[in-house]
Each structure stands twice: as structure tokens, then as C-alpha cells.
Amino acid sequence: MVSRRAQRGQAIVMVAFMMTVLLGFVGLAIDSGRAFTARRDMQGAADAAALKAADRYGTGQSWATAQSDAAKLFADNIQIYTLPACGGFAIPVPTTWPVEAPVTTNCTLSDGTAVTFTAIDQGPTGQTFRVSVQRSLTLAFIQALGLSPKITVKAASAATANDVSLYPTLGALSTSCPNGGAETQWPLGFFEFSRPHILGDVVADGGFYSSPGSREFVAGNAQVAPGSGSCPIPNEVNLTANFQCWPSGLAPPCGPGNMVGALRQGAGSQVYPGVADPGYPVPSAAGSLQGNPTTIVKLQPGIYSSNPNFGGGCYFLTPGQYTWQNGLTLNGGFVSNELKPPGEVGVPFWNTNGVRCAGDFSLTPVGGSFNAGTWGVELTSLRSDNGVQRESAPSQCKQINVNGTAVQIDISNVPGAHAYNVYAAQGGCGNTFGLITAAQIANGLDCSTAPWPTCESNGNTSGCPSMTDSASCTLGHVRITVDGGMLSGWNPPKPYGTNGGVPPDAETSPYAPAGSGYSPAPNQNPNRATYPSGDLANENFCSQGGTPTACATGNTTPGAVQFYLPGPNCINLTANGDTYVFGGYQYNWLLVFEPPGNACSSPALTPDPGIPDSYTGNNLVGAGFSGFIGAIYAPAAKIRVTTNDALRAPVTGGWLASWIQFQLGVNKDGSVNSSPGTEGYLVYSSGVSPVVPVSRLTG
Structure with a gap:
């Protein structure tokens, strides 16, 4: 032990x-x-x-x-x-x-x-x-x-x-090559008598065709990537002969700061890339269910379960998302979200395609008192959207001589307006204008309550503009009486928005490039500028948190709309009507959004004269003044343009689709127009283009 x-x-x-x-x-x-x-x-x-x-x-x-x-x-x-x-x-x-x-x-x-x-x-x-x-x-x-x-x-x-x-003005995503097939099988094509003028690049991921009869002009590069099959070098003879200077759009030789475009088609050992599908997130259908507009002038955003099939009249789009579940067809009339004044300077915007909706105003001396002499009067249209007041550019100036009488202003309504501002200049139109704040409230309305929701109708516009007759002009009218008592404290020029305040900036000249062959067109909105200068109503006007501000990513475009087409139907805009719409920052400038699952099974359209091929897809045509300010995104669908002198948007954010084809120049009566230089202009601007998803972690 x-x-x-x-x-x-x-x-x-x-x-x-x-x-x-x-x-x-x-x-x-x-x-x-x-x-x-x-x-x-x-x-x-x-x-x-x-x-x-x-x-x-x-x-x-x-x-x-x-x-x-x-x-x-x-x-x-x-x-x-x-x-x-x-x-x-x-x-x-x-x-x-x-x-x-x-x-x-x-x-x-x-x-x-x-x-x-x-x-x-x-x-x-x-x-x-x-x-x-x-x-x-x-x-x-x-x-x-x-x-x-x-x-x-x-x-x-x-x-x-x-x-x-690589984000182009036109980008065709399809990688198919027809290999000797019909010309309309090419994903990006310019066909007989087409006359597009394109500022920016055009890119095809597959086949690229330029018909010997076409006369397209490209102020940028035309870039061809190889398709999924054996894609022969297409016929580019006419295209290479019509390259213009970027960014001016003028014919060569190019001036300082400009460069001429070129064809980059992958010849020899050099192969150029095409354009990638950015994969924008699909929006959700938002808003309440809306009925068929029929004679309604002010449309509301939301979900439209049936195709409205617009047939005539004028339709103002209240800002927001429009979900066209069964497609969108325009057989006549005019559709827009632009806010314009009554009595607009130059060619009235809301008279496009003969709809007679532009509005106007008249001046009449009536009982009361006012400072004697000659007075000039301008009007602007007002409405509030997304928590911000929108105010149009001023109307034309009209003069009246008064001697101890008040001034009665009778207004034939313009689509979209909720109220009007009155600017006056003592001594006549050539003098300093100032806002009369006390005259903003319209008295003697022809309708029960402002902003006159019941009196605007497309029922009968044959007599428009009319300041007195509600039967022949169902857009309604408004009366404002201005007397001397409203001039208390009025001493222009004062800061914008105050009594005596300066009016908004005027509109600018129409977009009509030299040699375009354009008929007279409406003026453009003012450019972007530091508030309160510049555009205060439309595509060049921005806000943040309810306060007007400089336009930049992350802000809001108060008047913007978005067209969302979940499928299977798409857009069919015919030569009998016009659509002029703008998107905005809150929608990433994606004005028309067709998700990857929408290949446009309809509309099935009548073939163009001389081209037997049937066609299903988006049809972008116009009667004389159509524009899409923003981007069109339809990665699985086709876009066809068959029109004469109608596509006039001053800027675009780019079109991205499976196929994009400019076909025959077709007049309203269906006849072929073979005259040169009369088809639409597409001008790329990064200011109205989407922010492409740039970088992401992938490993």
C-alpha cells in the first residue's frame, strides 16, 4: 500500500x-x-x-x-x-x-x-x-x-x-439572325422609305439591316454584335453614307467638340459587344381599379382592366402609374400629361391633331374700377401634384384699354388646370409683369366647385375654345373679375410667388432641326434651371420632399407618369392620334415598362403597304406630334415605328426592346410617303434616361 x-x-x-x-x-x-x-x-x-x-x-x-x-x-x-x-x-x-x-x-x-x-x-x-x-x-x-x-x-x-x-438610343436585344430571310426578320432594321434621325448610338445584339431605300441619319455609332447564329454582315451602304455629328446632329464636317459617328460591325478580328439587358426590377401594379374613360378628360392613375381604345378628344393624365392590363390603343385624339396655359404662345399644344382643347381667354371692361390706361394680361395654369404646385409657362399677352372700369377675364379651360394665375403689366405687353395674388381665386365659375370636376368632358369640343358656350365646348369655362382693389401693394417686379411677383419663364422655340421638313409645332417647355427659373410644370421640373429643387437622381418629377403593361397585350398607337408623355425620376425615367414576360402577343397589326409580313408587338405611330420623354423598356417585345413627321420628342432616355424596326413612312390615309427627311427624331439625353444598375456583388 x-x-x-x-x-x-x-x-x-x-x-x-x-x-x-x-x-x-x-x-x-x-x-x-x-x-x-x-x-x-x-x-x-x-x-x-x-x-x-x-x-x-x-x-x-x-x-x-x-x-x-x-x-x-x-x-x-x-x-x-x-x-x-x-x-x-x-x-x-x-x-x-x-x-x-x-x-x-x-x-x-x-x-x-x-x-x-x-x-x-x-x-x-x-x-x-x-x-x-x-x-x-x-x-x-x-x-x-x-x-x-x-x-x-x-x-x-x-x-x-x-x-x-453601352446604353444606346436604340438597343435591340434579340440575338437572332435571319440568314437570308425576309427583311422584317432583322431585329434592328431600317426599311423602305423610313426616315429616322437618331442622335446617339444604335446597337444590335443580332441582325442589323439597312434597306437600300431607307434614309436614316445617325449622329453616333451603329454597333453590331454577333448573334446566336451565323450572321452575315448586313447591307449598310445607306447607313454609312448618312452618319452625322454628335452631339450637334449636323452633317459633317463636324465642328469643335463634335465627332462623326461610324459603323462598327465586327469586320475582321474586331468584334464589338452589343447591349446588355439591365434587368430593371418589375414594378407592382399600383392604384385602384379604373373604369373606361369614355368622355372623361382628366384620367386618374391606377389599374385599367380593359383597353380604353381612345377614339377622339383630349385626355390629361394625372401623374402616377397607369397599368394597362389589356393593352393601350389610341385610334384618335390626344393623350398627354403636359400642363399648358390657355391661349398658349405659338401653335397651341392641346390643339394637336385637331382636338381643339387648347383653351383661350378674353378681356372685357366691366363695371367697377381699375387704374386707367393700357394693360397687358398673361395667364398661367396651376395644379398640385406630389405635394408641389405646378405652374405652366405664361400664355400669350393680350391687351385692354380701361378707363375707370374693372377687367373681366373669361377663360376657356385647358386640360389639367385646377386654377389660373393672372399676371398684369401696366402700360401694355412690353412692360413689367407682376402677379395679382388676389385674382387667383376664380369667381363666377361655370361649375359647382373648383377645380370644376364635372364640367370638363369630351362630349363636344367642336366649339372650343369658348368662353361662354358650354354646349359646344364641354371643357367648361371660368370667369375672373379684376378690379382696382386687388392692386393694393402690387408693385412689380417682386419675387416669384408674391404679390407683384415675376411670372415663370416663357416657353422656348419648337424642336425642329434644320432640314427636318417639320410643319409648325408647339413650343417646348423651358429648360432646367435653378428654381424658380426654368420649367415649373413638366419634364424639366423637379422636387424633393415637397420642395422644388434641382433635377437629380433621387428626386421627384411632380407631373410624371409611367405606363406599365404586364401583358400579354401592348401599345398600339395609330396614325389617327397622338401621345406626348413624360416620365420622371421616381420611376427611374422608365416611361413605358413591359416586363420580360410580356412578348406582346397582340396587337396583331395590319401589314404595312409593300411588306407582307404579319406583325405583333408595340406600334408607335402618330398623327403629327407624338413624343416619349423617358425610356421605353420592353426586353421581350418588338417596337415598330411606321409614321410620317410625327415622332418629335426633343429628348429620349433610350429604347430597349427585343426588336426595333422603322418601316415605311406611312401617311394618315395609309399611302406610302417616299419624300426624304420627314420622319421622326430621337435625341438621347442622359437627363431623362434610367440609372442603369452599375455594380453588384457576384461572388
Whole structure:
């Protein structure tokens, strides 16, 4: 039997052994925690660096700039504030798409961290940037146990960017090639007697056809990518002879700051990318269910379960989203969300296509008192949308001579107006105008309550404008009497919106490029400017949180609309009517949105004269003055334009569809128009184009 005294030394050995094990666990926990923290920091920094590289390159910066900025950001995020040492980097011009030949560069930070940047340029599908990181971490405790004194900590990330510079004025996404088939089978085509003038790039992912009889003009590049099949080089003789100068749109030789466009069709070893589908998120159908508009003038946003089949009259679109569940057909009339004054200067906007809805006003001396002499009077239209007052540009000026009498202003209503402002100039139209705030409230209305919801109707507009006859002009009328008592404190010019305040800026000249052959057209809205200058009502007017502000991404365009067509039907705008609409920032300037599932099974349209092919898809035609200010997105559908002298939007955010075809110039009576230079203009502007999803983490 072993004595208790003999066992005393064994406890010391056991305690020493347990302490070693305990210290090992503590050391393992500490070193593992350090490794976990290091990897977490490296992963976050790698994600940020990948996104930075993709974002910088995708928005037009060179790879050298993108890589340098990304490397610096990585170093900053792991608290290494000295610039990393990196090798040179350049992405070579690819000869095939997609490119699976990555190009890499290596960087070393002052603490020994190694960062590898890898770029894979995949053309229209985007540019992928991978960031791989590793560093050696010295262990504080584990090496005491006889294990390796260092471990390698790794992290990796990847981000993909779509090159926004590839977003064109016209982009056809279909990769099909007809290989000798009928000309209308080409995804992007300009056919007999078509006369489009396009400012910006046109890009085809598949077949690109230019008919010998077409006379298209492109102030930009025409870029052709290879399709899914064997796609022969198309006939581009006429197109290459009609390249114009960007951005002026004038014929060469180009002046300073301009460059002539070119055909880039992939000849020889050089193959150019097409355009990628940005994959915009599909909106939800919003708003309440709306009935058929029939004779209603002011339409409300919401869900229209049946096709309205507009047949005539004028239709003002209250701002918001319009979901056309069964398609949208315009067989006549005029549809717009533009707010205009009664008695507009020049060609009245709301008289387009002969709808006679422009409104007007007259001045009559009546009993009362007013400062004697000659007075000039201008009116503006008012309404409130999205928490902001919209005010149109001023009307034409009309004069009246008064001698101790008041002035009666009779107004034939203009679509969309809720009220009117009166601006007067003592001495006549050539003098300083000031707002008469006391005259804003219209008295003697022809309807029960302002803003006269019941008296505006398309029932009969044959007698419009009329300041007195409600039978022949069912748009209604308003009377405002201005007397001398309203001039108390009136002493123009004063700040905008106050008594005696200056009026909004006037409209600008019509968009009618030299040599366009355009007939007289309505004036354009004022340009964007610092509030209260510039446009205060339409596509160039913006707000934020209910306050007018400069136009920029993230703001609101108070008067904007969006057309959402979930399918299967689409838009059929005929040569008997016109549509002039604008989108806005709250809809990412996606004015017409047809989701990828909508291939437009209807309308099935009558073939054009001389082209026997049947057609289903969007039909964008007009009678004389149609415009789509914003972008059209229909990635699975076709767009066909067959019109003469009608497409006149001063700017567009680009059209992106499966197929885009400009076919015969067709007059209202269906006859072919073969005269040159009389078809529509499409002018690309980044100010009304969507923000393309630029970069995202993909690994």
C-alpha cells in the first residue's frame, strides 16, 4: 500500500499538465479570434474594393483608375494608410465575346498583405472584377505548443458592372439572325422609305439591316454584335453614307467638340459587344381599379382592366402609374400629361391633331374700377401634384384699354388646370409683369366647385375654345373679375410667388432641326434651371420632399407618369392620334415598362403597304406630334415605328426592346410617303434616361 506522503508529488504534475492544456485552449481561442477578426476585416475590405472597381470602371473610368481607387480603398479599410505597391494593368481589346481570358495585377501592402485584382471583360453581360486577398498572421500562443508560428488568412470577392456607356438610343436585344430571310426578320432594321434621325448610338445584339431605300441619319455609332447564329454582315451602304455629328446632329464636317459617328460591325478580328439587358426590377401594379374613360378628360392613375381604345378628344393624365392590363390603343385624339396655359404662345399644344382643347381667354371692361390706361394680361395654369404646385409657362399677352372700369377675364379651360394665375403689366405687353395674388381665386365659375370636376368632358369640343358656350365646348369655362382693389401693394417686379411677383419663364422655340421638313409645332417647355427659373410644370421640373429643387437622381418629377403593361397585350398607337408623355425620376425615367414576360402577343397589326409580313408587338405611330420623354423598356417585345413627321420628342432616355424596326413612312390615309427627311427624331439625353444598375456583388 502506497502511503499518502508518497502521492503528494503527483498532484503537482497533474496541475502542471492541466495548466498547459488550459493555456493551450486559451491561446487557441485568442489566436482563432484574431484570425477570425482578420478574415472578417479582409472580407469586408475585399467586398468594398470589388464594388469600387466595378463601379468606377462601369461609369466610364479607365481600369488603371478603377484599380488604383479600389486598392487604396482596400488599404484604408484595413487601416493601412499608405498606398499599396501594384503592377501595371491594361485590359487588351478583346476579339471575342464573352471574354474568358482574365487579366490580373498584384498589389502588396506595407504589412505584407497581398491583393490580386482580376478583370474579366464580358462585353454586354458586364465586367467582372475579382479581389483575392491573403496575409500571414503570426500566432501569439499556438507556437508555444510546437505548432506552426504563422497561418495564412484568405478572403475573396467579386463584383460585376454593366457599362453604362453601352446604353444606346436604340438597343435591340434579340440575338437572332435571319440568314437570308425576309427583311422584317432583322431585329434592328431600317426599311423602305423610313426616315429616322437618331442622335446617339444604335446597337444590335443580332441582325442589323439597312434597306437600300431607307434614309436614316445617325449622329453616333451603329454597333453590331454577333448573334446566336451565323450572321452575315448586313447591307449598310445607306447607313454609312448618312452618319452625322454628335452631339450637334449636323452633317459633317463636324465642328469643335463634335465627332462623326461610324459603323462598327465586327469586320475582321474586331468584334464589338452589343447591349446588355439591365434587368430593371418589375414594378407592382399600383392604384385602384379604373373604369373606361369614355368622355372623361382628366384620367386618374391606377389599374385599367380593359383597353380604353381612345377614339377622339383630349385626355390629361394625372401623374402616377397607369397599368394597362389589356393593352393601350389610341385610334384618335390626344393623350398627354403636359400642363399648358390657355391661349398658349405659338401653335397651341392641346390643339394637336385637331382636338381643339387648347383653351383661350378674353378681356372685357366691366363695371367697377381699375387704374386707367393700357394693360397687358398673361395667364398661367396651376395644379398640385406630389405635394408641389405646378405652374405652366405664361400664355400669350393680350391687351385692354380701361378707363375707370374693372377687367373681366373669361377663360376657356385647358386640360389639367385646377386654377389660373393672372399676371398684369401696366402700360401694355412690353412692360413689367407682376402677379395679382388676389385674382387667383376664380369667381363666377361655370361649375359647382373648383377645380370644376364635372364640367370638363369630351362630349363636344367642336366649339372650343369658348368662353361662354358650354354646349359646344364641354371643357367648361371660368370667369375672373379684376378690379382696382386687388392692386393694393402690387408693385412689380417682386419675387416669384408674391404679390407683384415675376411670372415663370416663357416657353422656348419648337424642336425642329434644320432640314427636318417639320410643319409648325408647339413650343417646348423651358429648360432646367435653378428654381424658380426654368420649367415649373413638366419634364424639366423637379422636387424633393415637397420642395422644388434641382433635377437629380433621387428626386421627384411632380407631373410624371409611367405606363406599365404586364401583358400579354401592348401599345398600339395609330396614325389617327397622338401621345406626348413624360416620365420622371421616381420611376427611374422608365416611361413605358413591359416586363420580360410580356412578348406582346397582340396587337396583331395590319401589314404595312409593300411588306407582307404579319406583325405583333408595340406600334408607335402618330398623327403629327407624338413624343416619349423617358425610356421605353420592353426586353421581350418588338417596337415598330411606321409614321410620317410625327415622332418629335426633343429628348429620349433610350429604347430597349427585343426588336426595333422603322418601316415605311406611312401617311394618315395609309399611302406610302417616299419624300426624304420627314420622319421622326430621337435625341438621347442622359437627363431623362434610367440609372442603369452599375455594380453588384457576384461572388
